[in-house]
Amino acid sequence: DAGITQSPRHKVTETGTPVTLRCHQTENHRYMYWYRQDPGHGLRLIHYSYGVKDTDKGEVSDGYSVSRSKTEDFLLTLESATSSQTSVYFCAISLRDVTYEQYFGPGTRLTVT
Amino acid sequence: KQEVTQIPAALSVPEGENLVLNCSFTDSAIYNLQWFRQDPGKGLTSLLLIQSSQREQTSGRLNASLDKSSGRSTLYIAASQPGDSATYLCAPGRPGTASKLTFGTGTRLQVTL
Numbered sequence: 001d002a003g004i005t006q007s008p009r010h011k012v013t014e015t016g017t018p019v020t021l022r023c024h025q026t027e028n029h030r031y032m033y034w035y036r037q038d039p040g041h042g043l044r045l046i047h048y049s050y051g052v053k054d055t056d057k058g059e060v061s062d063g064y065s066v067s068r069s070k071t072e073d074f075l076l077t078l079e080s081a082t083s084s085q086t087s088v089y090f091c092a093i094s095l096r097d098v099t100y101e102q103y104f105g106p107g108t109r110l111t112v113t
Numbered sequence: 114k115q116e117v118t119q120i121p122a123a124l125s126v127p128e129g130e131n132l133v134l135n136c137s138f139t140d141s142a143i144y145n146l147q148w149f150r151q152d153p154g155k156g157l158t159s160l161l162l163i164q165s166s167q168r169e170q171t172s173g174r175l176n177a178s179l180d181k182s183s184g185r186s187t188l189y190i191a192a193s194q195p196g197d198s199a200t201y202l203c204a205p206g207r208p209g210t211a212s213k214l215t216f217g218t219g220t221r222l223q224v225t226l
Contacts, residue, residue: 031211033211033213040218041218042117042202042216042217042218042219043157043202043204043214043216044216045213045214045215048211048213050210050211056210056211058213059215090156090157092157094211094212099145099162099164100144100145100206100211100212101145101147101159101162102147102159102214103159104149104156104157104158104159105156106155106156107155107156
């Protein structure tokens, strides 16, 4: 257990509203990641962080922003939710900085109506 | 851009069989490769990580091999059990900051009694 929690676990929201998903880790790991999982696409990286206030874009970052003001929390914000952002969102951490082995949280199922 | 293909997409085998799951990737310049399993509606569980300098890794009944130059990895499951039923994902990691993973769409495995 890598001590990763995600909140909320399920959310339904309307098109155009802002949404923030939270990833929390208990063990002070440096690297954190946000992915989305969609049928037929597999998991795709949205953003990642390599330290407090250090973030960078992944493969599918348009329409998303992130923040990391504390080591333990990595927030993903959908600035104005669209139906194409309906997905399952997973947070991951890198457990060991040398091997970069990644461990995943339980996921957040987001539906945008 | 890294492309990851997993064959077969689905597989059904009787309990006790040994089986091989295949993963191919287009860019051989990888830092590592991880194998995961995902149960329906759940997060990802890390099974094995192979560093680019390694040829294989073993954990219990699982053995993963890596042929980086040909862009291939295989996951061998010995003496399969119904509890092995899940989707198996491979993900090569890029060199550089945070070793970002690119995922295949997975092999859905069913082990029958």
